[in-house]
Each structure stands twice: as structure tokens, then as C-alpha cells.
Amino acid sequence: MIVLLLLTPGCWSRKEINDLAVILAVGLDQEPQSNQLRLTLQIAKPKSLTAGTKQAGFGPGQKPTWIISGTGDTIFEATRNLATESSRDLYWGHTILLVMGDRLARDGVNQVLDFFARAQQPREIMWIMVTRGKAEDILRSHAELESTPAQRIGFLIRSKTGLTVNLKDFVTMMTKTGINPAAPEVGLATVGLSELKKLPGPDNDEKGDQGNRKNEMPPQAKLTGTALFREAKLVGWLDRKETRGLLWLKGEATKGIITIPCPNHPKEKLSVDIMRGSTEITPSIARGKPVFTIKIKMEGDLKEVHCPLPLGEPATIHHLEKEFARDMEERVRGTFYKIQKQYAVDVIGLGNHFYRRYPQEWKILAPRWEKVFPEVGVEFQVQTSIIHSGFLTEPLEPWK
Amino acid sequence: MAEKTRISWVQATLLLINMVTATLILVVPAITTEAARQDAWLSALVATFGGLLLAFIFTKLQQRFPRENLLQFSITILGPVLGKVVGFLYLWYFLHLAAIIIRSFGDFLVISFMPETPVWVFIIIITILAAYAVHNGLEVIARVNILFFALVILSIVIIFFLTAKDMDFTNLTPILAEGWKPVVRGSLFPLAWIGEIVIGLMILSHLANPGEIKRVYLVTTIGVGILLLQVIIGVVATFGPEYTSHLIFPGLTGTRIISIGNFIERLEALAMVMWVGGAFTKICLVYYAGVYGMAEWFRLKDPRPLVGPAGIILVFFALIIYEHFIDFLKFATVPFPMYTLTTFEGGLPLLLLVIAILRKKGGAGNVQKNPGSNDDSSASTNSRLLEPQGNK
Numbered sequence: 001m002i003v004l005l006l007l008t009p010g011c012w013s014r015k016e017i018n019d020l021a022v023i024l025a026v027g028l029d030q031e032p033q034s035n036q037l038r039l040t041l042q043i044a045k046p047k048s049l050t051a052g053t054k055q056a057g058f059g060p061g062q063k064p065t066w067i068i069s070g071t072g073d074t075i076f077e078a079t080r081n082l083a084t085e086s087s088r089d090l091y092w093g094h095t096i097l098l099v100m101g102d103r104l105a106r107d108g109v110n111q112v113l114d115f116f117a118r119a120q121q122p123r124e125i126m127w128i129m130v131t132r133g134k135a136e137d138i139l140r141s142h143a144e145l146e147s148t149p150a151q152r153i154g155f156l157i158r159s160k161t162g163l164t165v166n167l168k169d170f171v172t173m174m175t176k177t178g179i180n181p182a183a184p185e186v187g188l189a190t191v192g193l194s195e196l197k198k199l200p201g202p203d204n205d206e207k208g209d210q211g212n213r214k215n216e217m218p219p220q221a222k223l224t225g226t227a228l229f230r231e232a233k234l235v236g237w238l239d240r241k242e243t244r245g246l247l248w249l250k251g252e253a254t255k256g257i258i259t260i261p262c263p264n265h266p267k268e269k270l271s272v273d274i275m276r277g278s279t280e281i282t283p284s285i286a287r288g289k290p291v292f293t294i295k296i297k298m299e300g301d302l303k304e305v306h307c308p309l310p311l312g313e314p315a316t317i318h319h320l321e322k323e324f325a326r327d328m329e330e331r332v333r334g335t336f337y338k339i340q341k342q343y344a345v346d347v348i349g350l351g352n353h354f355y356r357r358y359p360q361e362w363k364i365l366a367p368r369w370e371k372v373f374p375e376v377g378v379e380f381q382v383q384t385s386i387i388h389s390g391f392l393t394e395p396l397e398p399w400k
Numbered sequence: 401m402a403e404k405t406r407i408s409w410v411q412a413t414l415l416l417i418n419m420v421t422a423t424l425i426l427v428v429p430a431i432t433t434e435a436a437r438q439d440a441w442l443s444a445l446v447a448t449f450g451g452l453l454l455a456f457i458f459t460k461l462q463q464r465f466p467r468e469n470l471l472q473f474s475i476t477i478l479g480p481v482l483g484k485v486v487g488f489l490y491l492w493y494f495l496h497l498a499a500i501i502i503r504s505f506g507d508f509l510v511i512s513f514m515p516e517t518p519v520w521v522f523i524i525i526i527t528i529l530a531a532y533a534v535h536n537g538l539e540v541i542a543r544v545n546i547l548f549f550a551l552v553i554l555s556i557v558i559i560f561f562l563t564a565k566d567m568d569f570t571n572l573t574p575i576l577a578e579g580w581k582p583v584v585r586g587s588l589f590p591l592a593w594i595g596e597i598v599i600g601l602m603i604l605s606h607l608a609n610p611g612e613i614k615r616v617y618l619v620t621t622i623g624v625g626i627l628l629l630q631v632i633i634g635v636v637a638t639f640g641p642e643y644t645s646h647l648i649f650p651g652l653t654g655t656r657i658i659s660i661g662n663f664i665e666r667l668e669a670l671a672m673v674m675w676v677g678g679a680f681t682k683i684c685l686v687y688y689a690g691v692y693g694m695a696e697w698f699r700l701k702d703p704r705p706l707v708g709p710a711g712i713i714l715v716f717f718a719l720i721i722y723e724h725f726i727d728f729l730k731f732a733t734v735p736f737p738m739y740t741l742t743t744f745e746g747g748l749p750l751l752l753l754v755i756a757i758l759r760k761k762g763g764a765g766n767v768q769k770n771p772g773s774n775d776d777s778s779a780s781t782n783s784r785l786l787e788p789q790g791n792k
Contacts, residue, residue: 093666120512123666125659168566168639168657175642176571356570359577 021088024065025150026126027135028112029101031071037104037112039078040069040136041090042150064147067139075115092121096154098128098167099135099186105227105234110174113232116167124168127157129186130227130234141188142218153186153221162223162243163252178351178362178369180230182246185237187224228345230370236343238335245335248296248328249348251279258300260327263319268307272300272324272386283354285361290354290372295381298328302389312393317386325384332380344374409612411542412604416597416620417627418549419685422678423501424593424624425556425631426508426651426671431733433636434645436586438572440632443586448625450587451594455617457749458601464756466610470601471696477756486748487697493744494690495710497596498683499717500728502526505679506718507725512652513672523718530683531711534691535704538606541684548677555670555677556627559651560634562658562667567637592737594624595745602689648725687714 027040043066068085072078079090098116100109116122131138143152157164163184165173173181226238226246238246244256255274262268277298284291302311302320310316339347351369355362365372407415433440465473470490475483506522533541576583597620604613635650638657644650652671659665691710695703722728741747755761 120515124653124657125665166657168643168653172640172643175646176640177642355577356573359574 020091021086023095025097027099027139030104036071038071042139095126096150099138101135102132105130108232110232125166128170129184131186141221178355179349180345180347182347183227185225185227188219189222230345242335245331260323262307265307271304273303274300281353283357291377293379298384305395321384325382329382346373405538405606406608407542412616413619414549417623419682420624421627422552426649429632429635429650431589432586436582437641439583442583444629444632446587447590450591451621455621459614459617461753462613469605498686499721502718527711530687533684534688535707545681552677555674571637571640588737592740598745599689
């Protein structure tokens with residue numbers, strides 16, 4: 001027993017926390033000339049994360065993260081090259097984010113995802129996203145509210161305004177029959193306003209100019225849409241509005257706002273906040289061809305009304321519901337047109353729905369699904385209901 | 401045997417359930433899903449029914465010889481020479497199984513948690529621990545196991561509920577798209593693992609009340625079946641059949657994706673608890689069966705001197721048994737079920753039972769006369785309790 005006690009508590013591959021370089025985010029690009037992989041790692045600097053939270057993100061000196069970048073034929077080779085640059089062992093266990101450049105994504109991502117799914121440290125719950133341009137730039141972006149860009153993007157994703165895809169979801173979509181993967185697109189934008197406004201006046205000396213440049217907000221990462229894949233290759237993009245349509249089609253995150261014109265005053269608008277919803281896809285076969293019925297049910301609350309409407313009347317509400325449904329259907333159709341006709345990628349998984357209902361027929365259809373999908377007939381049924389209208393019944397009107 | 405070991409039916413059942421389940425649920429979902437795709441959960445049901453058949457054979461066999469273990473009653477049934485041959489085959493089976501489990505115990509820890517540690521470290525440590533447990537006898541193993549069993553079950557349940565939000569039950573459809581063939585093929589492997597309850601034949605002679613043999617086997621098989629079903633459904637619903645079949649340890653990967661509210665994360669330790677707890681019980685039990693079987697075979701009064709040598713054999717056997725974990729998975733998909741099911745878990749016990757019935761050996765004569773008394777009325781239990789003494 002004593003021998004065992006001496007032997008067992010020791011850990012062979014132990015690593016103390018202060019020997020580790022914790023990777024927060026990974027960027028993958030393809031080098032333009034050599035076609036090698038460029039691996040960019042965002043590593044947390046523990047000291048500036050804890051002690052320097054107040055100054056986090058201000059000035060290059062106190063940046064809470066450290067970014068290193070290296071190339072290799074495989075990811076693992078690139079990490080080995082990076083290991084010579086980092087004074088500590090790279091630790092993948094807390095990686096939040098994997099960003100891929102579009103050049104790499106167009107070439108196919110399954111090779112690079114293999115490393116993350118196979119290796120023991122990286123978790124399957126890291127978020128996957130694609131950027132137009134270089135992933136490196138996203139990692140180098142600025143984060144205003146959070147201390148690191150990786151955390152910023154992590155929070156953006158979790159707010160469910162766009163598609164949320166982690167490694168496990170992506171691999172599942174890639175391997176599952178009858179569905180193509182999609183991942184959120186991340187881009188850079190100058191968000192927020194600088195606190196110090198450029199003062200008008202004849203203040204044109206050098207010092208003032210420099211001051212102004214310093215106060216310009218650095219670009220920050222932002223979710224800009226959806227990247228569509230066929231098999232594992234990037235083929236197209238959806239913008240933010242279309243992404244919302246895709247979310248409804250997939251029945252995923254169903255929150256969001258719809259603004260429609262008032263029924264009686266087309267110039268004025270009213271906004272509905274979608275509270276919950278569901279999507280049901282029913283495949284059927286008509287004249288030997290697959291046909292789909294996509295039924296979307298939405299419930300929303302009235303949030304803002306700009307025009308005088310007799311909201312006390314149930315008839316008005318019904319009318320609004322119809323308006324609301326028509327608007328949603330339009331947007332969903334727009335998205336669907338784009339993925340069906342323009343890109344011909346089945347990111348909703350209609351093929352999978354068909355397979356589950358008609359497994360035998362799917363066997364014939366599966367090899368040429370790519371050709372069949374752009375031609376399938378789809379019927380949309382959007383049902384909406386407005387549940388609450390806030391604290392007011394009819395909108396406030398001034399006294400005449 | 402001189403040993404006066406007695407265990408309760410709960411202890412025996414938990415031993416057998418833990419032995420089969422904990423190791424079953426880490427590897428089996430992948431292998432079964434590869435064959436049966438989204439119908440893997442049907443495979444689990446089929447395997448459970450197959451397991452019930454095996455359990456029926458084992459029950460009948462044990463009921464005939466409530467106070468004898470496998471090696472003893474094979475001699476009673478087949479006579480000294482053939483009985484010894486059968487006994488020897490079983491010794492091989494126990495050692496082989498023990499070596500497989502010890503090795504995969506080490507491999508799991510190396511692959512998923514400690515990649516830089518050589519596998520022999522784990523092999524030697526677990527063998528020493530198991531040797532200590534076996535040296536102390538069955539009662540000790542049974543008591544330790546209750547502790548481990550609680551941990552294992554708790555882990556399984558926690559993992560299932562925490563991954564529930566990632567599950568998409570449409571992944572389980574379409575049902576039977578390819579017919580029953582892949583389902584049956586997929587059920588072979590879990591069936592082979594459920595069939596390991598044949599080891600019960602080595603411990604149930606120590607049951608305090610032999611009337612409860614049937615209950616032990618019934619509860620064990622159904623318990624294992626439920627746990628297996630639950631894990632397969634969980635994993636396939638989470639990952640979809642295709643991804644599941646690519647994973648080496650779907651059960652582990654299932655715990656890795658747990659992320660609740662951004663702070664309940666990284667619970668792989670639960671999978672480790674499950675694996676270490678279950679594998680330890682299994683190693684102890686198979687090791688125990690091997691050592692006590694050997695003692696019986698060599699007609700030793702005290703099996704304890706054999707613990708050390710057997711342990712050394714097991715360590716070396718575990719080290720050379722296969723080179724890569726993929727070899728094991730390959731071996732485990734078809735050859736292993738075929739090999740164990742036809743002989744040790746199915747064929748031999750059936751043969752023993754048939755011969756025992758034909759030669760009217762064992763104390764089940766009264767059972768045959770009135771089959772209704774199978775459902776242990778206390779009278780027949782008592783008579784069965786008394787019989788073996790007459791046999792010896």
C-alpha cells in the first residue's frame with residue numbers, strides 16, 4: 001500500500017498551470033503561394049487578464065492576449081514550429097473559437113477539422129466560423145467590452161443572433177446524409193463610437209492629429225452572416241437578413257424582430273418581437289419527385305407601434321398577424337431561393353428529412369441529390385400569432 | 401472449496417452489472433452504430449434478449465449445482481478428463497478476457513487523458529490493485545464494488561441528463577431502413593459483452609441464498625440492457641449515426657461536449673470515474689475467476705499463492721495482446737463475439753446443460769419433475785440447498 005501511495009499520486013504527463021500557454025482562439029489560413037497552412041493562435045496572458053482588466057484592450061503594451069503565427073503542412077506541424085517560439089507549452093483545452101479564412105474554406109475544411117476532432121485537448125464545443133479574408137485579422141481585432149476578442153466572439157455567438165455551430169455540430173452536419181454544413185461568418189467592423197469627438201476648429205497641429213487617430217475605434221469582430229458549404233468546401237455566403245431566414249428554416253434560434261408597415265398607414269411601421277416558434281418539414285412524393293412542406297409557426301409580441309391602430313379589436317390583431325406572416329414568408333422564400341437556386345446547397349437538411357421518411361427512395365436519390373435539390377418543390381406555410389401587445393392597448397395619441 | 405465466502409444477491413447483481421456496463425458503454429456504441437446505424441438502439445434490445453437466453457442457460461446450470469462453481473460442475477457433468485479440458489478452456493478465457501480489459505483500461509487512459517504516460521504504468525498499477533483485491537477475496541471485491549457502482553451509475557445518469565439538450569431524437573429515424581440484418585450484426589458485440597455474465601458461474605456458488613440465482617441473472621441482464629439502451633440512444637441522438645461510428649469512445653466524447661450555461665463544462669472526469677470504477681471491478685472479477693479457477697484446476701486448498709504469478713502473467717499478456725487500439729476494435733467487432741459466443745458464453749454452457757440433463761446430474765431433478773416450482777417457493781429452495789452436499 002505504501003508503494004502504491006508513493007506511485008499513484010504522481011502524474012506522468014502533469015503540467016502545471018503556469019507552464020501552459022492557454023490558447024483562446026485559433027485562426028487557420030492558407031498561404032497564397034505555398035498552399036501551406038498558416039496557424040494563428042491567440043494566447044491568454046494570465047497576468048494582464050487578471051490584474052489589468054481595467055486597461056484591457058488599451059494600447060499595445062497591456063493587451064491581454066498574445067498572438068503568434070506559424071506555418072506548416074499540417075496543423076500539428078505548425079504547432080511544432082510555434083512551440084519553438086512560445087516559452088510555454090501550448091494548451092488547447094480552453095480554445096473557444098476556430099476561425100477559418102475563406103481561401104482555406106474554399107479548399108475544404110475536413111482535413112483541418114480532423115486535428116481538432118482527433119486530438120485530445122481541443123474540445124468538440126469550440127465554435128467554428130469562417131471569415132472573408134484572413135482569420136489572422138479576426139484574432140488580432142479589438143474587443144471593447146470583453147477582455148479578449150475570443151471571448152467577445154464567444155459571447156456574440158451565444159446571444160444566438162446568428163447560426164451557432166460548434167465543432168461537433170459541424171462534423172455532424174458534414175457526415176450526416178442529406179445535409180450540407182453551414183457556419184457563421186465573422187467579419188471586422190468599426191463598431192461603437194469613439195468617446196472623444198473630433199472637435200471642429202483650427203486645431204491642426206501634429207499633436208491633435210495624432211490624438212484623433214488614436215481615438216478612432218479599432219475594428220472589432222462582428223457576426224456578419226452565414227457561410228455555406230457543399231461537402232466540406234465553402235461555396236457561398238448569406239447576409240444577416242438571409243441568415244435570419246435560414247434560422248427559421250432550420251427551426252433553430254427563433255428570436256428576432258420583424259418590422260412591417262402599418263396596415264392603414266403604409267409609411268408608418270410597427271415592430272413585432274418573435275418570442276418562440278417551431279419549424280416542421282414534411283417530405284412527400286408527388287409524381288415521382290420529392291416535395292416538401294415547410295410549416296413555420298411563430299409567436300410574437302407587439303413591441304412598438306407608430307401609427308394609430310384600433311388594437312383593442314381582435315380583427316386588427318388578426319390582420320397584423322397576416323401581415324406578419326406574409327413578411328416572414330417573403331424573407332424565408334428569399335433565403336430559400338438563394339440556397340436552392342443560387343448555391344444549390346441543402347443546408348436545411350431537406351434531404352435528411354426525406355431520407356428519414358422514405359429511406360428506400362432516398363437510396364436512389366442520394367447520389368444525385370445535388371442535382372435534384374435545386375428542382376424540388378417547396379410549399380411554405382407560415383402561421384403567426386401575436387400574443388401580447390405590451391402595456392398599452394391602442395397607441396398613444398396627442399389631444400386634438 | 402474451503403472458503404466460506406457468502407455474498408448477497410444484491411452484491412452479486414451489482415458486481416455483474418458493473419462488470420459488464422462500465423466498460424460496455426464506452427466502446428460499444430461506436431461498434432454497434434457502425435453496423436446498425438440509427439437502429440443501434442434496436443441492436444441493444446436484441447442483445448438484451450440474447451442476453452436473457454444466455455442468462456437462462458446459466459441459471460439452469462447454476463441451479464443444478466448451487467454450491468459448485470463452473471470448474472467443479474464441469475467435472476461433475478463430464479467426468480474428470482473432459483471436465484478438466486473444459487476447465488482449462490475457461491481458464492484461458494478468463495485470462496484472455498482479463499488481459500484484454502487490463503490493456504484497454506490502460507489504452508483508454510493513455511488515449512484520452514495522459515498521452516505521454518506509457519501504457520505499462522497503468523497496466524502494472526491496476527494489476528497490483530486488483531491482485532490486492534483478489535487476495536482479499538470475493539466479499540471484499542463485492543463491498544468495494546458497491547461504492548464504485550454508485551459512482552458509475554451516478555456518472556451515467558449525470559452525463560445523460562447534461563447532454564440531453566444536445567440530443568436530436570430525429571437522428572434515431574428512419575427505423576429499420578435496412579431491415580433487421582444490420583441490427584442483428586450490430587447486436588453481436590454487445591451480446592458478447594453481456595455474455596460475460598458467464599463469470600457469474602464462478603461467483604454465484606457463494607450466494608447466501610441459492611434460490612436467488614435466477615433473480616441475479618434476470619436483474620443483471622435487464623439492468624445492463626437498460627443502461628446500454630440509454631447510452632446508445634444518448635450518443636446516437638447527440639452525434640448522429642455517422643459521427644458516432646467514427647468515434648473511438650463515443651461515451652467520452654459525449655461528456656466532452658457538455659456545456660451548460662457556459663460554466664458546467666469539461667466533465668470528462670465523470671467518464672474517467674465510470675471507466676476506472678467499472679474496469680476495476682471487471683478486472684478484479686475476471687482475475688478472481690482466473691485465480692480461483694486455477695486453484696480448482698490444480699486442486700489447491702488455498703488459491704492465494706496463485707494471485708502473484710497470475711498477475712505477472714496478466715501484465716505481460718496485456719502488454720503483448722495487441723499493438724494498437726484499432727487492432728482491438730477490429731478484433732472486437734466480429735471475431736471476438738464469434739469466438740466467445742460460440743464457445744465460452746454460449747456453446748459450452750449449453751453443452752454442459754444438455755449433458756447434465758441427459759446424464760441427470762445435479763440437483764435439479766425436483767425442478768424437472770414439477771416445472772411450476774421454478775419460481776422459487778421456499779420448499780424447493782431448501783431442498784436445493786441441501787442437495788449439493790449429497791452430491792459431493
